[in-house]
Amino acid sequence: MIDESKIKKIPTRMGFGEGVVVLGERNPNIIVLGGDITGSVMTSLFKEKFPDRFFSIGIAEQNATTIAVGMALSGKIPFFSSYSAFAAFRNADQLRISVAYNNANVKIGGGHSGITVGPDGATHQSLEEVAYLRTLPNMTLIVPSDYNETKKATIAAGEMNGPVFIRFGRSAVPSFTADNDKFEIGKANILKDGNDLAIIASGLTVWESLMAAQMLENNLGIKARVINLHTIKPIDQEVIVAAAKDCGAIVTAEEHQIHGGMGSAVAEVVVANYPVPMKFIGINDRFGLSGEPDELISYFGLDRNSIYNAALDILKRK
Amino acid sequence: MIDESKIKKIPTRMGFGEGVVVLGERNPNIIVLGGDITGSVMTSLFKEKFPDRFFSIGIAEQNATTIAVGMALSGKIPFFSSYSAFAAFRNADQLRISVAYNNANVKIGGGHSGITVGPDGATHQSLEEVAYLRTLPNMTLIVPSDYNETKKATIAAGEMNGPVFIRFGRSAVPSFTADNDKFEIGKANILKDGNDLAIIASGLTVWESLMAAQMLENNLGIKARVINLHTIKPIDQEVIVAAAKDCGAIVTAEEHQIHGGMGSAVAEVVVANYPVPMKFIGINDRFGLSGEPDELISYFGLDRNSIYNAALDILKRK
Amino acid sequence: MALEISFSDKTFTNTSHTLQEFSEISLELRRDVIKSLYLAKSGHSGGSLGMADIFAVLFFGGILRYNPANWQWEKRDKFVLSAGHIAPILYATLARAGFFPTKELATLRKLHSRLQGHPALDANLPGIETSAGSLGQGISIALGMAMTHKLIDRTDQLVFSVTGDGEIEEGSVWEAAMAAGNYNLSNLCWIVDNNDCQIDGRVHQVMSIYPIADKFKSFNFNVITIDGHNYNEILSAFNTFKENAKTSDKPTCIIAKTYMGKGISFMEDDYKWHGMPPNEEQARKAFNELEKMQQQIKSLNL
């Protein structure tokens, strides 16, 4: 039993910013490119510590992305980060051709993603990146669930070769993974065992899924397996297929459009290997709204109650 | 039985170019924006006929897309067309925010899509647009299968209100649909009946699927239902769910990445309604290559033989 | 005592011409900006305040032609806010022009408000011509409108658009500039809010856009550089543009030298105020300063 009141809240972007600093300490080839929001995405920490390895590119996401490629092809390991809406789409052609097709060692941080960026509203609430990024060959796509994991993901991204996109958020979210929890790119973590159904989540819905699973067990004795699918590409087929076989029903939960998102990636694996009923928790084909993160999470049905209800629904279809 | 030798080959882009001319004749508000490849995507036909309603924007896909929005918000119905790689990605942010979020009455033609653009090679062989475009709220996405259908789709796009993206190709492909075949946005066409398995295709693989189904029937008496899913968004849930229920197994075929593509959209519907085994024919997470269209179609396994074999495979999993 | 916020019903007409009138209007707009941002607890103070004087002249000095009673009036001029983050000054201006009730300014950035964090077409707020929020897109939308009016429908409608100075680091903006020159869009007025501030610092340090005037000239614009807080210069620049619209074959760029946070001493020219709202204490101080200024204006009898 997890006691939620003991869990601190820290923004995932802090993990990104700190992770980049750790990398900078370990490797002089780590370079950071700024896109005029270095404070928001916390690469300002790196900038303060390693001013010689920080380059401000201004509001020019296309150029920043492709400059990063030129640096990577010259032996550097550049990180470029902006709001996820602009770090995945304003530069989408550059990501496809110069980053992915070149298989360039470029790392992109997509911050302030999802509806929890809050009052800025729909334009800033990126809910479509996963669909695009997971279709790009050579791309690694990570959506970590809390501060600790984002830090580990960032460090792992900097230490592997090839393009990586890390999607994280703005608001403070429960920091529930431990320092010594294992994090390996491409290997999902099973956070809770169970065979009645599987809940597969990434990003801030992982915590909500854990809470939903706890409610299911406490209220009804239903044992849900909770899987943190932090790496969406390459996807952990093994864990997904096992979940389908063992549990016979899957709920996915993500702060993203349902169409094309993480749940869709899971569905691809499921029907190709072991078809079972699925239910998708996510944004249902609409744009976001201004509001406070918590308000939006519940308005859009990404909270533990929605996941709980989805679990009950899917059990009827088993 | 279809006699393939009687089928003419015509490029789908011709249907697009002619469709835009038909629209221009019917409605003085139709405007065309050129992106320096008007001959390739055949909007040159419109330009010749209606020079006053044609505007050359040069090689500036972002600007062309957003100019189109300004025109749409002023009551016009602008068509912008370029190579699909650049009409979906160089302007991805503009498509998301200015086109889709505004729900602007803008029509985008993505030409020269897929590996069949041929010798130009991977950068021009767009295989990722469906994944991105189908995740955008308000967007209608059509991938027609032949010349006739592309023309109908173009006309239907110009006559509906709201953003539409039409994806078509460069090479000549079998023109097998009839002038009076029904085409309705959002309603899939069942081209051949059968209950042993369903083959769902869009674009040039529709013809290959028909041929594969004919081979299955002639060689082995297997009756495959062939579905032309020309509209990928909004998706025809009804036809897909019926196929799952009646046939119990589905093969999808598309000239696109498997990850996030049309097959993935079908999988979302399938697991949410009636889980059955699926097999995906498409590009398996890699970039394209220079070569002749036919060579590439068979090298990448998008031809009738691959679909035929996939059908046999999936029957074993039923 | 808790700070109580209310919005007067006062609206202004599009017929001002004295400095006193403009001063009073822009004071009211600045007050609205502070109020709505204080209530919202997030949002962009600096740029909104910095543009208050220009908005006052554009909307209330008989420059922009609009009709709040029938805002979708077909022959209206268009105003496109490309720098979507300074929505608060646009909302205040539209409310004070009578497009919607001023009390709605209290709903800024709240769930289901028509005053979304960035202008949102789907929120159906009268006066909003397009959604915005991704920098650089609005100016191309303005271009599409200017092309429609001048080249297709051949009306005399004018199109005004405001971009930030950081915003013009975006390449798409130069695609727009190139096409505006190419198509001789003399009906397009592009206002660059040149406060030399963006989120990470001074524009000339984050990524220099200078020399701005030379750039726009080389993209075939008429360029007018003004003090963006001097009503005479603002008026005269807009009038020159209106003249250009008839006689010139070039679009006009007004480079307005402004100060971020203008009007509130502790915000002025400080890029940290790009994206911050005032807290209670700051809001109180701001209201006091604005009140003092109001007295001054009255006593000076400009």
Place this chain on the structure above:
Amino acid sequence: MALEISFSDKTFTNTSHTLQEFSEISLELRRDVIKSLYLAKSGHSGGSLGMADIFAVLFFGGILRYNPANWQWEKRDKFVLSAGHIAPILYATLARAGFFPTKELATLRKLHSRLQGHPALDANLPGIETSAGSLGQGISIALGMAMTHKLIDRTDQLVFSVTGDGEIEEGSVWEAAMAAGNYNLSNLCWIVDNNDCQIDGRVHQVMSIYPIADKFKSFNFNVITIDGHNYNEILSAFNTFKENAKTSDKPTCIIAKTYMGKGISFMEDDYKWHGMPPNEEQARKAFNELEKMQQQIKSLNL
């Protein structure tokens, strides 16, 4: 009699300096372009031929520092083809410089060739620094390399990049220009292939980029305008750039006035040749013209 195509083994060294040498090299490059495009049956003749003279000087006139025997040599200068569609001239040049066997030119655009339709890093062809094909991206990659060499590793490596003139209609290109000026990248040489042709027609008609020099000056470049078919002017421009790299704090832009299809009478200055290969008859005619020119050069004894 069928047209038989073969490629001689001849390679050139990076030590040419006479007009005769450059003429002969560029003739050979043009012949290679015609041959490989004729065999490929698709591809971009016009731009490739138009740039032959500049490639001859850059690669064989002692300007670019490279080592075909060890092409990944760490201290090499970089050449980034941003206008990826003129790959045939790059391939011909690399082959003639000894990066790979000349006979491989016969495989252009064929399945599994290392000579992909557009340069492809994953095809592992020696001399290819990056994939290309989406216009405007290469110049930003060149920028990233120039920043690495000058600002991070502090080596004296130079970076050369070629963009088309239609290509500079892309906004991302102006982001690159702005940053190059901002970072004083004097080690960057940006060559604009100013043939005033693009796919749909004349550049000044499709979307005017003029005045080009003023634009680059306003983006803080040293600008040199040359006749891109005059070896003296080309050499001297490159030498000025090399001087600039040491003494100036600005990047250099060489605006090269060229003719699309240069060297083949029936292709010259005709935008229809942007993306067409010669058919058999056209290839024969082209070879004849090139042969005549070869005789002329020999007899003139330049």
